[in-house]
Amino acid sequence: MPIIECVPNISEGRRAEVVERAVARLRQVPGVRVLDYSSDPSHNRSVLTLAGDAGPIKEAVLALFEAVIPDIDLRTHSGEHPRLGAVDVVPFVPIEGVTMDECVALAKETAAEVARRFQVPVYLYEEASGDPARKNLEDIRRGEFEGLAAKMAAPGWAPDYGPAAPHPSAGATVIGARMPLIAYNINLATDRLDVAKKIAAAVRHSSGGFRYVKAMGVRLEDRGIVQVSMNLTNYEKTPMFRVFAAVKSEAARYGVTILESEIIGLVPAAALHATAEHVLQISSFSRAQILEEKLRGTE
Amino acid sequence: MPIIECVPNISEGRRAEVVERAVARLRQVPGVRVLDYSSDPSHNRSVLTLAGDAGPIKEAVLALFEAVIPDIDLRTHSGEHPRLGAVDVVPFVPIEGVTMDECVALAKETAAEVARRFQVPVYLYEEASGDPARKNLEDIRRGEFEGLAAKMAAPGWAPDYGPAAPHPSAGATVIGARMPLIAYNINLATDRLDVAKKIAAAVRHSSGGFRYVKAMGVRLEDRGIVQVSMNLTNYEKTPMFRVFAAVKSEAARYGVTILESEIIGLVPAAALHATAEHVLQISSFSRAQILEEKLRGTE
Numbered sequence: 001m002p003i004i005e006c007v008p009n010i011s012e013g014r015r016a017e018v019v020e021r022a023v024a025r026l027r028q029v030p031g032v033r034v035l036d037y038s039s040d041p042s043h044n045r046s047v048l049t050l051a052g053d054a055g056p057i058k059e060a061v062l063a064l065f066e067a068v069i070p071d072i073d074l075r076t077h078s079g080e081h082p083r084l085g086a087v088d089v090v091p092f093v094p095i096e097g098v099t100m101d102e103c104v105a106l107a108k109e110t111a112a113e114v115a116r117r118f119q120v121p122v123y124l125y126e127e128a129s130g131d132p133a134r135k136n137l138e139d140i141r142r143g144e145f146e147g148l149a150a151k152m153a154a155p156g157w158a159p160d161y162g163p164a165a166p167h168p169s170a171g172a173t174v175i176g177a178r179m180p181l182i183a184y185n186i187n188l189a190t191d192r193l194d195v196a197k198k199i200a201a202a203v204r205h206s207s208g209g210f211r212y213v214k215a216m217g218v219r220l221e222d223r224g225i226v227q228v229s230m231n232l233t234n235y236e237k238t239p240m241f242r243v244f245a246a247v248k249s250e251a252a253r254y255g256v257t258i259l260e261s262e263i264i265g266l267v268p269a270a271a272l273h274a275t276a277e278h279v280l281q282i283s284s285f286s287r288a289q290i291l292e293e294k295l296r297g298t299e
Numbered sequence: 300m301p302i303i304e305c306v307p308n309i310s311e312g313r314r315a316e317v318v319e320r321a322v323a324r325l326r327q328v329p330g331v332r333v334l335d336y337s338s339d340p341s342h343n344r345s346v347l348t349l350a351g352d353a354g355p356i357k358e359a360v361l362a363l364f365e366a367v368i369p370d371i372d373l374r375t376h377s378g379e380h381p382r383l384g385a386v387d388v389v390p391f392v393p394i395e396g397v398t399m400d401e402c403v404a405l406a407k408e409t410a411a412e413v414a415r416r417f418q419v420p421v422y423l424y425e426e427a428s429g430d431p432a433r434k435n436l437e438d439i440r441r442g443e444f445e446g447l448a449a450k451m452a453a454p455g456w457a458p459d460y461g462p463a464a465p466h467p468s469a470g471a472t473v474i475g476a477r478m479p480l481i482a483y484n485i486n487l488a489t490d491r492l493d494v495a496k497k498i499a500a501a502v503r504h505s506s507g508g509f510r511y512v513k514a515m516g517v518r519l520e521d522r523g524i525v526q527v528s529m530n531l532t533n534y535e536k537t538p539m540f541r542v543f544a545a546v547k548s549e550a551a552r553y554g555v556t557i558l559e560s561e562i563i564g565l566v567p568a569a570a571l572h573a574t575a576e577h578v579l580q581i582s583s584f585s586r587a588q589i590l591e592e593k594l595r596g597t598e
Contacts, residue, residue: 005594276574280539280543280574282560291394
């Protein structure tokens with residue numbers, strides 16, 4: 001049974017009844033599980049985590065639009081987090097028994113149906129986008145709902161699906177496919193923030209580092225140490241062990257050692273397996289060799 | 300749903316119809332899956348791999364005795380592999396959602412029932428045995444079926460369950476609980492067999508190495524290299540990364556490097572996770588953080 005994760009973000013983080021109504025609606029969709037949801041009042045935004053196969057997940061996303069469009073009006077919405085629409089962003093993430101290409105196809109089908117059924121314009125992003133200038137969520141969202149009508153009229157910013165102007169209350173939605181994120185922090189045995197910042201700059205994509213690393217240096221006040229705080233956005237192409245080795249080597253440059261690392265939240269098993277495979281120099285390892293997979297599979 | 304693996308070895312590897320009949324019987328046991336079976340004619344022995352929860356697995360083992368006792372007569376059995384009985388050895392292996400203690404309890408219950416129902420004496424081994432002299436399978440099996448009557452009469456060799464003399468045709472059975480084995484080989488970038496043998500001697504338990512490592516040095520003729528061929532019998536207490544590091548360090552002593560390693564057959568995911576955790580210096584990692592586990596779990 002294939003597993004796709006879907007993490008819609010909606011522009012409501014204050015009125016619990018609106019969020020609860022949406023979640024209750026999602027729970028009614030057969031074949032979909034609501035794994036988690038959390039609301040941030042200062043962002044005025046909620047993040048929902050769903051899992052299921054392609055068909056049910058698509059139904060769930062459509063049900064989510066149906067549930068929240070009557071309740072969320074971007075014309076009166078404010079919060080700290082940038083947003084374009086009522087259902088602001090919908091990423092599909094391949095987890096098990098499903099390819100990235102299949103998630104891209106699912107993103108496009110869902111986008112077409114959202115545009116058709118709700119007259120909400122949709123931008124594709126990340127792996128689902130064919131335009132390099134429209135892959136990055138921040139680029140698409142720049143200008144936010146308030147600047148959306150002008151942006152949509154500008155050259156190069158026609159939406160991928162739906163009307164050429166914003167939905168009056170629901171704005172626009174960004175739908176796409178991406179790899180699972182790993183929130184990965186490395187703590188350094190030092191209180192020197194400058195070292196953490198220099199290492200972050202060395203490993204992150206934006207300043208010349210690895211393609212799929214976002215990083216910043218931060219101070220952990222209560223512990224008297226500093227941290228390189230990272231998001232790994234594609235653990236297959238920029239694997240954990242390579243990032244760890246680079247941080248370790250950069251730290252050594254300043255006479256600093258790694259104290260420990262930590263994974264915040266969830267990590268795909270494959271990212272850990274790849275690390276073991278690498279350090280043990282295992283040749284021709286196959287996932288079919290994982291005992292639990294074999295015992296769980298059908299005969 | 301807990302998963303226990305059970306790997307009974309039966310003393311028949313030539314008459315396919317006997318093995319097929321036993322497997323067919325096992326497939327009828329509700330809640331048990333026959334994952335694999337293979338016969339070795341020169342050993343005159345077959346290895347069956349079953350998976351299921353405690354109750355069904357116990358039923359399957361009893362069904363196996365019922366199926367093969369009429370068919371296998373140790374008085375006329377010969378083969379290269381040492382053996383004591385028709386059903387020669389029955390290990391229970393904790394895989395998921397079950398503890399070693401529970402597998403020990405299951406081994407004892409099953410042993411008692413086998414003795415009662417079939418009048419076959421049973422020795423407990425490995426984790427199920429309380430006697431250090433009777434933990435090791437080779438020690439229990441020494442003398443084989445032909446020496447069994449004399450051995451059972453000797454001091455210290457009364458069986459744990461059942462009659463004090465062998466079953467006339469089915470001999471005795473060894474039942475116990477153990478960790479999953481990992482068959483792990485490390486190939487060296489050299490053709491020097493003496494180096495592989497010295498490294499094997501350094502890391503294996505029998506000559507002073509790690510408690511849960513069996514190892515030997517072998518030549519891979521067709522590739523012109525040598526290999527340290529190992530069985531890791533408890534990956535929690537003697538983890539893969541520690542064995543790898545020791546082999547690497549011993550090899551360096553002779554100016555030899557590691558070419559690659561290989562896992563033969565299955566490996567518990569936890570053994571790979573522990574390796575990643577170690578090399579990435581991850582603090583307070585929990586299995587609940589594995590994405591696939593979370594997505595697969597119930598809400």
